[in-house]
Amino acid sequence: MRIEVLADPAAVARRAAGVVADVLRATPDAVLGLATGGTMRPVYDELVALQRRGEVDFTRATTLNLDEYAGLAADHPASFAAYMRAALFSRVPVDPARIHLMRGDAPDPQAEARRYEAAITAAGGIGLQLLGIGRNGHIAFNEPGTEASTRTRLAPLAAATQQVNAPAFHPQPVPERALTMGIATILEARRCLLVATGADKAPAVARMVQGPVGPDCPASFLRGHPDVTVLLDPAAARDLAAAAPSG
Numbered sequence: 001m002r003i004e005v006l007a008d009p010a011a012v013a014r015r016a017a018g019v020v021a022d023v024l025r026a027t028p029d030a031v032l033g034l035a036t037g038g039t040m041r042p043v044y045d046e047l048v049a050l051q052r053r054g055e056v057d058f059t060r061a062t063t064l065n066l067d068e069y070a071g072l073a074a075d076h077p078a079s080f081a082a083y084m085r086a087a088l089f090s091r092v093p094v095d096p097a098r099i100h101l102m103r104g105d106a107p108d109p110q111a112e113a114r115r116y117e118a119a120i121t122a123a124g125g126i127g128l129q130l131l132g133i134g135r136n137g138h139i140a141f142n143e144p145g146t147e148a149s150t151r152t153r154l155a156p157l158a159a160a161t162q163q164v165n166a167p168a169f170h171p172q173p174v175p176e177r178a179l180t181m182g183i184a185t186i187l188e189a190r191r192c193l194l195v196a197t198g199a200d201k202a203p204a205v206a207r208m209v210q211g212p213v214g215p216d217c218p219a220s221f222l223r224g225h226p227d228v229t230v231l232l233d234p235a236a237a238r239d240l241a242a243a244a245p246s247g
Ligand code: PGA
Pocket: 036, 037, 038, 039, 040, 131, 132, 133, 134, 135, 138, 139, 140
């Protein structure tokens, strides 16, 4: 696990977008695992800026998102499908046939999870997987208690996660479950790039990097992956022992 502490959240976003752009320049038909959340928004903004400068091209890329709230149709404003349209897919040229999102309102979630795993396999596996981290150590919607062997499935959301995400649904209740790639699915990506900014992520980051590996902190399973880069701002790195700014 390589840790890079950048000067501030903007530098983290630029660095993350730069990694994605490098992958797309080297491999225009790369398979990207995409993440949602507040941390990722500036990353997508940077990617859009790079695209407008002609420095990155998504037209041949395949994308597979990590997760989606159960029960939400793609046109629900709080869906991750809507997030991705607003953050990236409506802003840069993409091939809609290469965009993969889980159908939150699929009538048979188990079948939808199998379909999604098959889509990852058919794409040739994920080359670069973007990840955020939850304050409780989740990655995607793999909440504390999730085992390393899990694959794409319907999973319950932790109460803390529901609370964090409640404002997006107000006054409606937050979904209690989500479709999510599993830990084993994520660990099969050839490379992972986890991004965390802000002091509220510092305890989860420290547990991921320095705590015991296990289901109590699902992000800790990334330490078993051979190619993980973690991009942090100084606030998110605060609880790490001997973290030094690397530029
Ligand atoms: P956030 O979400 O970027 O909105 O904090 C990250 C996550 O929960 O994985």
